Amino acid sequence: MNNWLLVVDAGGSKTALRLYNPDDEVVSEKVGSGASLSHDLNGSCRSIVAQAQDILNSKEMLPMHTDIVVGVAGAGNEQAKHTLSTALTRNGFPTPRVVSDALTSALGANSGDPVACVALGTGSVGMRIM
DSSP, X not given: OOSEEEEEEEOSSEEEEEEEOTTSOEEEEXXXXXXXXXXXXHHHHHHHXXXXXXXXXXXXXXXXXXXXXXXXXXXXXXXXXXXXXXXXXXXXXXXXXXXXXXXXXXXXXXXXXXXXXXXXXSSEXXXXXX
């Protein structure tokens, strides 16, 4: 595990990024263009990688020193998830974690405690955590 953490929430309308330092403090936030793996797989992968690199560059951080977790629309498709994970690895992130935005929505809605969550936006997802 690295000392820095980059968390990415990528949906059809926007991508929100938050960078944490080793003390779990937010040191940078950014909102950029949407990136749904379901709409434009290759374009969305390029967009997520570029936005991740941009926020790291703003703090003079390298991907190799940063853990990245991406909750992204369309990651329920294993091939799309693999494509994004591969793109992140090729761009210096040693162990990217790519999950569905349904999971990140449910975790965020109740701080990881049991919950049923439906998120409505450009697309809609639902998830239950027991």
